Amino acid sequence: MKVLMFGWEFPPHILGGLGTASYGLTKGMSQQEDMEITFCIPKPWGDEDQSFLKIIGMNSVPIVWRDVQWDYVKSRVGQYMDPQLYYDLRDHIYADFNYMHTNDLGCMEFSGRYPDNLHEEINNYSIVAGVVARQQEFDIIHSHDWLTYPAGIHAKQVSGKPLVIHVHATDFDRSRGNVNPTVYSIEKNGMDNADCIMCVSELTRQTVIHKYYQDPRKVFTMHNAVSPLSKEIEEIVPKKNPKEKIVTFLGRITMQKGPEYFVEAAAMVLNRTRNIRFVMAGSGDMMNAMIRLAAERGIADRFHFPGFMKGKQVYEVLKMSDVYIMPSVSEPFGISPLEAMQCCVPTIISKQSGCAEILDKCIKTDYWDIHAMADAIHSICTNDALYEYLKVEGKKEVDGIVWEKVGLKVRALYEQVLKNYGK
């Protein structure tokens, strides 16, 4: 089975959970021998792992015919793409895009991030997708998140193949209800045109059904999983101070993640005990407000903001921690608690997180219930039995949540979609 996937991020250059999920899912699916995946991203860096799938960089797909030499193409795109593919794609240019801004290869530039002119990039991405869809051979189209829905629809219209969209988040999660109408319309349009909608949790599925008015029969829950830790990460030896406990929040410091509830809970805990430190790692638009709040509560000496973490740093911080907390107000899935549990860190999550649906060996509280949260933090820090139980059982539980199983479920859904398609 051949799948054409549209995504926005792919490791190692990632900005959020979308990249990690895309990688895990494709890797899990590639365990099936007859699965061929072509993954389109706006801008490859050349160091992506292409051993189990083929990556097409949208910034190397020509949309305007240019007469260029093989050697020149090779020198420009050779590190992540076969030059022959460039010429094959060039044969499938479908309209005159000379009015667009293109470079010497006839390609458009992408930032591959979430820039201010995001809507323009989404539109460009969809134009390029037309060329890819005409050239590539595939059985089914799979679009990840709203940025690539227009590209998916375009590919469906060109090829007549069924479209599966994967909802990693909706704008209702990101905005606590104040949706951006442009984003909503792109999301809704994508869902309306999809033959199958995969949601990362039941929570998201309900949003899709009730807020986007989708037919429940085509909306499915497809929980995420985690990739096993690499050897390099396994070997990190945490630097722990036996006299102090560390409670960690890790993620974007934005409204969606509920950072203020964490600060308030921390203040309650610190009123009672002083041998606990709190860490809020990450950055975001609410960071300054949180620094001010911590100072106001008089806990700044015990409450730390180390800033944005990436790669190995993330795991170093996790392994140093005694408690991981994710008080998200609305989290479609939330992969980070699973990563914390992989590092043997007891975890507290909000009931409003999608991952709460599949996790059992962790403490769940309502995001607004700072009393319960404070109590849970205090309990893990003072009761060794609870700490040990969550540490050992949590690790066991999360080790059973693997992408291979998700890959099989996705495959089964594909088969079902293909069987019913056009009937």
Add this chain to the structure above:
Amino acid sequence: MKTICLYFEIHQIIHLRRYRFFEIGSDHYYYDDYANEQGINEVAERSYIPALRTLIEMVKDSQGAFKVALSISGVALEQLEIHAPAVIELLQELNATGNCEFLCEPYSHGLSALANEECFREEVEQMRRKVKDYFGQEPKVFRNSSLIYDNEIGAIIANMGFKGVLVEGAKHVLGWKSPHYLYHCTENPNLKLLMRDFKLSDDISLRFSNSEWSEYPLFADKYIDWIAAMPENEQVINIFMELSALGMAQPLSSNILEFLKALPVCAKQKGITFSTPTEVVTKLKSVDAMDVPYPMSWTDEERDISPWLGNVMQREAFNKLYSVAERVYLCTDRRIKQDWYYLQASNNFRFMTTKQTGVGLNRGIYDSPYDAFTNYMNILGDFIARVNSLYPVDMDNEELSSLLTTIKNQGEELVQLNDEIKSLQEALKKAEGDKPAAEKKATSKKASGKKSK
């Protein structure tokens, strides 16, 4: 001839309230009064009152042929006293018929039998006195909380003078043997074991109203036929359950009370009698010793103690609680003693279970085992601090115990001496008439007498 030994248990815990860690040290009240009142009233109205009325009626209608045994945990009795005295009146009415035996159980419905012998003995004695006060009976048969039993527990209760004990007829203990005979404890042959027939008991308490059950609907004649069809020489069929099974687990709309009412008549037709546990242990002979090296109970498929002590959190809470057992035993503070009983109730540990049994578990106010553990440990943190503040922590229990004994003895001695002084004074008064100087002298003598001790 076969006999049925029917026994019901009455127990309701004192619900703990939501207790956050920042209340430790500032608030020493741990109970959810609303939940307690509401809970006990609900179970009294839906189950205890109609069930007890039925039992009384059954005794009267059968001209004394029907007999039943009951036991009540101390904490449940306290709650009934406060919130549902009507239940106690019915119990006394049933007791007055003379066909109801009251058994003894640990006051707290706790696990002290597994932790601390002294505590266990103390609360069993306490319960014994309470049964005597309320019903005028001296209990001769014992049942432990959730029928937890092993050889050691058997030895303790035999030593306390009990003649019999109710235990689970667990497959892993019985093996090929039948629960329909009387057995005895390996440690002490004077203690007889009544083995519960879990199949026949669960048919009523667990499956009665289940329309998917192959034997549904169950009628009294069919039920008695099963018993009558058992081998001729089987002696006693022990049917034990919680009283709340009649009305709570099996709704009254399933006509479970009508089923119960029909039992004596059907049994009489087949020549089957009813007996109380004391009658069973005195009339029947034990056929064999029953070796129970590991504790067993009547809960869950495994019939062991894993529902309360299955995971590390439960064991931690259990160990922390009983770490202060000796101190509590030594102290005389009434509030601490009372909290000690309430905190021991085994239900508190059951809330923390992480076992997947397939049977729904009502966790009360807690939404997870971790929540239950956290709340309980917060309360325990406060309780232990209170116990520790009574006497210096760095003094070991033996030393403390001997000091307390000395203080107590000296106190008694002082009282005695004071009495002596008084009588001497009076004698002096009599002898010397009304001389105020003599009185003064006697007072100074009393003070110096105190100092020298």
